[in-house]
Amino acid sequence: MSARPRPGSLLATKLVARGVRLTNQRRKILELIESEGGHLDAARIQELARERQISVDRATVYRTLALLKQHGLVEELDFLHVRGDQHFYESRGLGDHLHACCYRCGRVSELRTATLDRLKEELRDNLGFRTESVRVEVGGCCKECAEHEEQVSPVVI
């Protein structure tokens, strides 16, 4: 009942530090996003929360995600719609990375590379643009699908 508010996760700690009120629902959503490691959509977040014994309304999920976006704590992705029309979220602060979405099987791989920093430098030097978030999503054919594709006609998107 009167337990002292315990952040419980990195995201939660950051929000508390910014004076944001921490409710049970928010704490749970934040934990999920961190422990699942990203690539969750709103429906999946709600589902996971329910599995873990706390019911959260869909609206609350969206409101919490908007809050996290505003504070720059999550990145919003859509994986070029290879997985559907909804948005996917992942915790930021793991460093920028890009997402490679396979048009064939829908799998999404990640790649961390310093080349993304170079893009930011180029934006600064050429456009005077100060980059705050980077979203790189490329589409194509993953290694596995390329191997199984021997004679198969190349599928278009």
Next chain:
Amino acid sequence: MSARPRPGSLLATKLVARGVRLTNQRRKILELIESEGGHLDAARIQELARERQISVDRATVYRTLALLKQHGLVEELDFLHVRGDQHFYESRGLGDHLHACCYRCGRVSELRTATLDRLKEELRDNLGFRTESVRVEVGGCCKECAEHEEQVSPVVI
């Protein structure tokens, strides 16, 4: 009435070459996307078509855009939602480039750089991923807004 089908634009020519049937509506939509130079959403395409004396149903616009996507002729973007929740389309084949979306004013700038090719190489070398389309959208603060922002508190997304 019986004028021989005349592609009329680069996109149209490519579609015809692939054996896709070319209707008046499609021809007009294709011309628009090329002549306006991109960053159009479905509603705007419909609007422009109507201004140019040809009425096209919204469903047809979406069906045509899907067709162009399937053939890899247009890129679908959302500009990190700084301009709304809809999708924007631009002709491909102008070479890859990235989009810098200003969270303050909503303007979108482009930058063409060979660094994007390097990303593709890294994807190939590190993941065995064959890249077919590249979508880079970064968010931040454009030059103009940075200048007008002297004392103003930095807005969050």
Next chain:
DNA sequence: CTAACTGCAAAGGTTTTGCCGTCAG
């Protein structure tokens, strides 16, 4: 205690679909 938050239900906006008449090739 009180502003901020949640759930609920309804609405909003974009995009998709089914059906039938029309048209390109």
Next chain:
DNA sequence: CTGACGGCAAAACCTTTGCAGTTAG
């Protein structure tokens, strides 16, 4: 001619909003 396409209207989806009760700090 005939299969593919366009218009129309309805539906599907994801996401947002208004309101009243609840809660964190």
